[in-house]
Each structure stands twice: as structure tokens, then as C-alpha cells.
Amino acid sequence: MSGRARPDERSLRLEAVTIALKDRVLVDLSLTVEPGTVTTVMGPSGSGKSTLLAYIAGFLPPAFAAAGTVALDGTELTALPPHRRRVGLLFQDALLFPHLSVLGNLMFALPQAVRGRERRARAEAALAEINLAGYGGADPATLSGGQRARVALMRVLVSEPCALLLDEPFSKLDADLRGQMRELVFAAARERHLPVLLVTHDATDAKAAGGPVVLL
Amino acid sequence: MLRLAPYLTIALLIGPVAAGILGVVLPAFGYLPTLGGTEFTLAHFAALIEMPGLAVSVLLSLAAGLVTTFIALLIVVLFVAGWAGTPLFRVLHSLISPLLSVPHAAAAFGLAFLIAPSGWLVRLTSPWLTGLSAPPDLLVINDPLGLAMMAGLVVKEIPFLLLVTLAALPQTDADRLSHVATSFGYGRTAGWMIAVLPRLYRQIRLPVYAVIAYASSVVDVALILGPTTPPPLAVQLVKWMNDADLAMRFLASAGALLQLGVTIAAIAIWRLAEIGFAGLGRRLAVGGYRRVGDRPVRAGAAAAMGLAAAVVLFGLLVLALWSVAGPWRFPDALPRGLTLDGWMRHLDGLARPLTITVWTGFAATVIALVLTLACLENEARTGKSGGDRALAVLYLPLLVPQIAFLFGLQVLLLRLGIDGGMAALVFAHLIFVLPYVFLSLADPWRAFDNRYAEIAAGFGKTPAAVFWRVRLPMLVAASLTAAAVGFAVSVGQYLPTLLIGAGRLPTVTTEAVALAAGGDRRVIGAYAIVQAALPFVGFWIALAVPAILYRNRRALRPAL
Structure with a gap:
């Protein structure tokens, strides 16, 4: 784990973040996501939920104008x-990257260190953790929807991120699977003390996340 | 480096065209010091107008540009309007698409071998139907009105216009619009023409203009199928440009400007017709004219489409047959025997043109692909694309008649001492390969789901790593297809090879066209088949490589 911050600084903080398209302000908010907790941002489609995540991750299209601070692990991200x-x-x-095997996907995500x-050992251990030991050589296109979702989660976890941004991650799963994946994702975040920002239009997602809810 | 790629690409597209036009403007007005022209004068234009047959040449070029484009576009539009989404559409589409890669010269030879007085059609129907025991004395090919030439152009324009139409169709919301129209009681064709065509046409206007420009200044097809006394303007110009009397270059330069004017006039006339048709269409739409009974129109469109495909396919077949034909007397439907003698005799002669063709095509394609990838990657990283103006620049070398600027470019390269070499030839091909590679690759590249790149960046991958390890591997098939298109374009180039290669670098294409006058069908058949086979090999590789590379990756395996 990164030793560059004290535990209390491992939160994700947004300060006076505003995002506008032409003259329309889509997002204007400040919030702090504590490590191991999930903050849910809710709003109808077109309300700028995904745009907010794009701004935090650094992929805001040039058509948008944005301002405000995003701090993670005590580091200013926007620069x-x-x-x-x-x-x-x-x-x-x-x-999942369609040109790589399942194991290849996980190994691609591992930090360079x-x-x-x-x-290989780490990637295989990660597969075993989601009950997919032996699937390492498989073509991602041959996995079931639930298996793919689990590999995608494990892939992002082995990359050792400092925060998780979830963009409607459960909306395409059927009802049974949705519950399982929610539990899996939120438990993993708690265990690793990751701050999680979830955007969704599904109120049950927000309820399951258990953290604060922000409406856009 | 990456940031410079768009500028380099634009320079490569505009530079040669601008320099080439300047290179004919100056001599056209009398200024060419190396040949003693130091004063500006209009004398060469005066001499040009006095040339016998000039008016007919100009009219032939204008007609070829406008008539062929109109017929080909009409067939394509009516076919798509009447049949899109039907099984027949899929069958004909899969038959026609590969024909796009058949070089113009090979298709023209195929047509000639079919419809000539001693061609396959007459042989197949003689003597039992026609009663002929000797070829009829008719001027079917090289007819003075240029009908054979126009037919040859139409069958090659149809696959191109079909491709660009189908590429633009998804952006027009065609299905829903035509369903709405049909629900108002419009016939299938009429509803489509009123609801979809106006939107669609806006998307394909530049390719349509490129077809007009090409057809109004074509040389290779005209040499094979076109009239000779007088020929279309561009063919006449090539004669003057290659004249031993260097003073003819002044005349040729003035002629090149005239050709530019003819092509501009053709596009201008087309533009006026566009406005007229749009007005007519609006009046019909407002008038609620429904034209429910469109069966004859639909049947006609499908028949025309099938005929166009059949002409090229059977043309290739008869070319192949002639290349291995033993004795084949008129009016026998088939040769008396098959032999590889012809191939053996010409293998030596083929080797050098084949090598030059392949290397030139390969080099021009690789350079074009690298530039295109650099531009698109720069676009993906900055999030900014060139927009409409960049699109117009891409089409520039396709909208300006080749002969109007290649001659000037040749003179310029001559002055710089780099004409007639492989580097110059590759450069000349690149001007035409680059737009096609870019246009083929841009759509799939821009359609790439950028969330893959965002995820990879979240894993700490640099933009370079994302390009090499995510974007490019996922777009291997699209990149190779674009490369195959570029290679096919290079193989088909006649005029750039002739002018910039200065006759010292023969390719399969220039050799085949040069053989046209000789009339030895076995040699022509062999050269034309080689010319037509090269692009197919390119497309085959473009399919085979990802199929092997991703044999265990279902999502990326091309459907073979």
C-alpha cells in the first residue's frame, strides 16, 4: 500500500466542483468520501453524473468547462x-479487454512495481478469490455476465487504486446477480478502506451502499 | 511529435496539389524559363482553342463526369431505397462490395472482352442466335460517343457509391424515418426518397463530387474503352505531355487548366441540378404524392445492380479464360484448349512491374497508415477532431483532376532532380492512398469505446501504453482493412505512375494499359488478372492476420 498519506487523509474530497456545458451548469457540489464508505450521487440521465466521474478521472471532453478541487490521498488530482x-x-x-485472456486482463492491471x-501468482490468486481459478486462459468473450462482472471488479482491485468511481455498475445485471455484486463491491471497498463514489439512477443501489446520498 | 501529425498530413494533401497547379499555371501563361518561356502571354490558350477536336474532347469529358455519376448514383439510391434490409439486398451487397477493389483498368478490360464485336457475349450467342460466323463490323468499344467508356465507369462507380451510402446510412436514422413515411401511406421507395435521401445526400456529397471529378478526367478507362478521334480531354493532354516536342508542354499546361475548368464546371452543373432536385423533392413531399406502386422501380434498380456486378465478375472470368486460352476461334464459346504458355512467356516481363507495384503500394500504404494512426491518436488524446474543414482537405486530391496537378508536380520534381525514382513514385501514390486510408480508418477508430482507455489509465498506463497495448490491438482488423484499401488504391493508379515514374518505373497497371493498343488478348488477360488479384491478396491478408492472431478471441475474430 502507498505510504504517502496518513490514514485520515485517504479520503476523496471534492471542493466547489462546478461543471458547465455552454451556459448550463450541470454539477455544483462539494463533498468528502471517507475511506471504506460509499457516497452515492443520484440524478436522472443527462444530469451530469457520468460527467462528474469523467472530471475526477481526467477525461472531461473539451466541450465542458469545469473548476474546483479534487483531492485524493491528500494529492490534488486535477493537475x-x-x-x-x-x-x-x-x-x-x-x-474486459477482448484481445487479452482473463488472466491477461488481471496482469495488465497489476502495478508495475x-x-x-x-x-502471474498475484493474478491467479485474485482469480481464485472470485471462484474463477482455472479460468485464466479463457477468452473473456466466453464468460457469463456474472463472471465478467466479477473479473472486472477484481481487475480494478488488483490495480491498487486509491479510490473507486462506479458508473451505474449494476444496472445491466439481472436482479439476483445485482444483489451479489453490490455486496461484493461494497465489501471489497470496506476491506481495502477505499473511498467509493457511486453514480446511479437506481434508489436501491443507494440504499444498499448505505452511505450519504447526493442529488444532482 | 504526435501533435505535428495533423499538420504534416494536411501539408501532404494540400502541398502537392497546390504546387502542381502552380506548376501548370505558369507555363500555361507562357512562363517556363528552361524552355525559353520568359514572357507572360495568352498565346498558348489561343493555340489550345485552335486544336482540332478540342470542343468534342471537352464535351466527352463533361458528359463522362455527369452522365456516369448520375446513372450510378440513381441505381445505388433506388436500390438502397427499395431493398435495404431485405435478403436480396444482402446477397447483392456481398457480391458488389469486393468489386470495389477491382482496379478500373482490369474492370474496363473485362468489359471490353465481354462486349467487343468478337467478345464473349457475341461468341456465346453465335452462330445459333445471331447467325454470325465472323465478328460483326461494329464499333462497340472505342465508340465515338464514349458509351462503352461510360459503361465501364458506371460499373466501377456503383460499388464505391454503394459503400459510401451504406457507411452514411446509420447516421441518418433511416429506418425510423422511412417507417414513419411508410405509415403515412407512402410506398417504400417514395417514402425513403422523401424522408431519408435529403439527409443522406448531405453526408455523401463529397464522395459524389469525387466521382464526378474522377470520371470527367479519367485516363486509363478512356484509353481502353473510350473514343480515340478525338479522345476525352485528359487522354489528349497525356499525349501532349509526352510529346517529344517539348514546346508542346506549354499547350499541355494550358490544357491542364482547361481540364480543371471542365471538372469545376461539371461539379457546378451538378450543384445546380442538386438545388433543382431539392426543390422538386420538397414540392412532391408537400404535395403528398405517394407513389405506392413502386414495384417496377424496385425491380429495375435490383436488375441494374445485378447487371453491374455481373459485368465485372464475368469480365474477370473472361480475362482469366483468355490468359490461359489455347486456340480460340470465333465464334467458339470456349477455347479449344487451356495452356499456361502465355503465362510462361510473360512471366519474365511481369516480374519487374509486379515488384515495383508491390513495393510502391506497400511503402505508400505504410506511410499513409502511420500518418493516419498518428492523426487519430492525437485526436483521441486531445479530444479535438478536425471537423468539416479537415474532411474537405482529405478530399482535395480526389476532387482536383489528377492530370491538372500531376503534370505540374512532375515538372517541379524534375527541377528538383527527384523525378522518375522510387521515392518520387511512392510520394505521388501517397497523395491518393492517404485520403482513402484515413477515410477507411477514421470511422472505426472514432467509434472505439473510450472507456477501455479510461480504465487502462486508471491502472496507471501512460497514453503511449494505452495506444500500443489497448487501442491498436483492438483495432488491428480495422487498421489492416484500411491498409488493404490503401494498397488497392495504389495498385490501381495509372496517371501518377505514368507521369511521376516518367516511364522508367512500369507497374502492372501502366503495362496493362500500354498493352491495350496491341490487342493481344492472352497478354492483356494475364496482366489484368494480376492487376485485379493484387488488391484481393491485400484484403485476404487483412482478414487472415486477425483471424490467426485472435483465433482464441471471439470478440475480435473477423467473420470469414
Whole structure:
């Protein structure tokens, strides 16, 4: 784990973040997500939920105008290029890289500090953790929807992010699976003391997350 | 470096065209010091107007540009309007699409071998139907009105216009619009024409203009199928440009400007017709004219489409047959025997043009692909695309008649001492390969789901790592297809090879066209088949490589 911050600084803080498209202000908020907790941002489609995540991750399209501070682990993010922000993303699609095997997907995500044989061992251990030991060589396209969602979660976890941004990650799963995945994701975040920002239009997501809810 | 790629690409597209036009403007007005022209004068234009047959040449070029584009576009539009989404549409589409890669010259030879007085059609129907025992004395190909030439152009324009139409269709919301129209009681074709065509046409206008420009200044097809006394303007210009009397270059330059004017006039006339048709269409739409009974129109469109495909396919077949034909007397439907003698005899002669063709195409395609990837990657990183103006720049080398600027470019390269070499030839091909590679790759590249890149960046991957390890591997198939398109374009180039290669670098294409006058069908068949086969090999590789590379990756495996 990164030793660059004291535990109390490992929160995700947004201060006076405003995002506007032309003259329309989509987002205007300040909030702090404590480590190990989930803050839910809710709003109808087109309200700028995903845009907020794009701003935090560093992918805001140039058409938008944004201002405000985003601090993670005590570091100001907005000045950093996306690949140095260390925010893990989960979308409603698993988005496993189709040209890599399942194991390849996990190894791709591992931090560079993990070297040599350790990479493979870590990736295989991660697969075992989600009950997919033996699936390492599989083509991601052959997995079931639930398996893909689990691999996507494990992939982002092994990359050792400092925060998780979830963009409607459960909306494409069927009802049974949705409950399981929610539990899995929130438990993993708690266990790793990650601050989690969840955007959704589903009130049951927010309820399951158990943290503060912000309406856009 | 990456930031410079768009500027370099734009310079490569605009530079040669601008320099080439300047290179004919000056001599056209009498200024070419190396040939003693130091004073500006209009004398060369005066001489040009006095040339016998000039008016007919100009009219032939204008007609070829406008008539062929109109017929091809009409067939494509009526076919898509009447049949999109039906099984017949899928069958004909899969038959026609590969024909796009058949070079113009090969398709023209195929047509000639079919419809000539001693061609396959007459042979197949003689003597039992026609009663002929000797070829009829008719001027079917090289007819003075240019009908054979126009037919050859139409069958090649149809696959191109079909491709651009189908590429633009998803952006027009065609299905829903035409369903709405049908629910108002409009016939399928009429509803489509009123609801979808106006939107669609806006998207395909530049490719349509490119077809007009091409057809109004074509050289290779005109040499094979076109009239000879007088020929279309561009063919006449090539003769003057290659004249031993260097003073003819002044005349040729004035002619090149005239060709530019003819093409501009053709596009202008088309533009006026566009406005007229749009007005007519609006009046019909407001008038509620429904034209429910569109069966004859639909049937006609499908028949025309099938005929166009059949002409090219059977043309290739008869070319292949001639290349291995033993004795084949008129009016036998088939040769008396098959032999590889012709191939063996010409293998030596083929080797050098084949090598030059492949290397030129390969080099131009690789450069074009690298530039295109650099531009698109820069676009992906900055989030800014060039927009409409960039699109117009891409089309510039396709909208300006080749002959209007290649001649000037040749003179310029000559002055710089770099004409006639492989580097110059690759450069000349690149001007035409680059737009096609870019246009083929831009859509799939821009459609890439950028969330993959965002996820990878979240894993700490630099933009370079995202490009090499995520974007490019996922777009291998699209990149190779674009490369195959570029290679096919290079293989088909006649005029750039002839002018910039200065006759010292023969390709399969220039050799095949040069053989046209000789009339030895076995040699022509062999060269044309090689010319047509090269692009197919390119497309085959573009399919095979991802199929092997991703044999265990279902999502990325092309459907073979």
C-alpha cells in the first residue's frame, strides 16, 4: 500500500466542483468520501453524473468547462494526467479487454512495481478469490455476465487504486446477480478502506451502499 | 511529435496539389524559363482553342463526369431505397462490395472482352442466335460517343457509391424515418426518397463530387474503352505531355487548366441540378404524392445492380479464360484448349512491374497508415477532431483532376532532380492512398469505446501504453482493412505512375494499359488478372492476420 498519506487523509474530497456545458451548469457540489464508505450521487440521465466521474478521472471532453478541487490521498488530482490519478473505474459493462485472456486482463492491471513471477501468482490468486481459478486462459468473450462482472471488479482491485468511481455498475445485471455484486463491491471497498463514489439512477443501489446520498 | 501529425498530413494533401497547379499555371501563361518561356502571354490558350477536336474532347469529358455519376448514383439510391434490409439486398451487397477493389483498368478490360464485336457475349450467342460466323463490323468499344467508356465507369462507380451510402446510412436514422413515411401511406421507395435521401445526400456529397471529378478526367478507362478521334480531354493532354516536342508542354499546361475548368464546371452543373432536385423533392413531399406502386422501380434498380456486378465478375472470368486460352476461334464459346504458355512467356516481363507495384503500394500504404494512426491518436488524446474543414482537405486530391496537378508536380520534381525514382513514385501514390486510408480508418477508430482507455489509465498506463497495448490491438482488423484499401488504391493508379515514374518505373497497371493498343488478348488477360488479384491478396491478408492472431478471441475474430 502507498505510504504517502496518513490514514485520515485517504479520503476523496471534492471542493466547489462546478461543471458547465455552454451556459448550463450541470454539477455544483462539494463533498468528502471517507475511506471504506460509499457516497452515492443520484440524478436522472443527462444530469451530469457520468460527467462528474469523467472530471475526477481526467477525461472531461473539451466541450465542458469545469473548476474546483479534487483531492485524493491528500494529492490534488486535477493537475495530474489521468494515468497518475490512481482512480479505479467500473462501468455498467465489464469492458474486459477482448484481445487479452482473463488472466491477461488481471496482469495488465497489476502495478508495475509487481515484477516477474509475482505478477502471474498475484493474478491467479485474485482469480481464485472470485471462484474463477482455472479460468485464466479463457477468452473473456466466453464468460457469463456474472463472471465478467466479477473479473472486472477484481481487475480494478488488483490495480491498487486509491479510490473507486462506479458508473451505474449494476444496472445491466439481472436482479439476483445485482444483489451479489453490490455486496461484493461494497465489501471489497470496506476491506481495502477505499473511498467509493457511486453514480446511479437506481434508489436501491443507494440504499444498499448505505452511505450519504447526493442529488444532482 | 504526435501533435505535428495533423499538420504534416494536411501539408501532404494540400502541398502537392497546390504546387502542381502552380506548376501548370505558369507555363500555361507562357512562363517556363528552361524552355525559353520568359514572357507572360495568352498565346498558348489561343493555340489550345485552335486544336482540332478540342470542343468534342471537352464535351466527352463533361458528359463522362455527369452522365456516369448520375446513372450510378440513381441505381445505388433506388436500390438502397427499395431493398435495404431485405435478403436480396444482402446477397447483392456481398457480391458488389469486393468489386470495389477491382482496379478500373482490369474492370474496363473485362468489359471490353465481354462486349467487343468478337467478345464473349457475341461468341456465346453465335452462330445459333445471331447467325454470325465472323465478328460483326461494329464499333462497340472505342465508340465515338464514349458509351462503352461510360459503361465501364458506371460499373466501377456503383460499388464505391454503394459503400459510401451504406457507411452514411446509420447516421441518418433511416429506418425510423422511412417507417414513419411508410405509415403515412407512402410506398417504400417514395417514402425513403422523401424522408431519408435529403439527409443522406448531405453526408455523401463529397464522395459524389469525387466521382464526378474522377470520371470527367479519367485516363486509363478512356484509353481502353473510350473514343480515340478525338479522345476525352485528359487522354489528349497525356499525349501532349509526352510529346517529344517539348514546346508542346506549354499547350499541355494550358490544357491542364482547361481540364480543371471542365471538372469545376461539371461539379457546378451538378450543384445546380442538386438545388433543382431539392426543390422538386420538397414540392412532391408537400404535395403528398405517394407513389405506392413502386414495384417496377424496385425491380429495375435490383436488375441494374445485378447487371453491374455481373459485368465485372464475368469480365474477370473472361480475362482469366483468355490468359490461359489455347486456340480460340470465333465464334467458339470456349477455347479449344487451356495452356499456361502465355503465362510462361510473360512471366519474365511481369516480374519487374509486379515488384515495383508491390513495393510502391506497400511503402505508400505504410506511410499513409502511420500518418493516419498518428492523426487519430492525437485526436483521441486531445479530444479535438478536425471537423468539416479537415474532411474537405482529405478530399482535395480526389476532387482536383489528377492530370491538372500531376503534370505540374512532375515538372517541379524534375527541377528538383527527384523525378522518375522510387521515392518520387511512392510520394505521388501517397497523395491518393492517404485520403482513402484515413477515410477507411477514421470511422472505426472514432467509434472505439473510450472507456477501455479510461480504465487502462486508471491502472496507471501512460497514453503511449494505452495506444500500443489497448487501442491498436483492438483495432488491428480495422487498421489492416484500411491498409488493404490503401494498397488497392495504389495498385490501381495509372496517371501518377505514368507521369511521376516518367516511364522508367512500369507497374502492372501502366503495362496493362500500354498493352491495350496491341490487342493481344492472352497478354492483356494475364496482366489484368494480376492487376485485379493484387488488391484481393491485400484484403485476404487483412482478414487472415486477425483471424490467426485472435483465433482464441471471439470478440475480435473477423467473420470469414
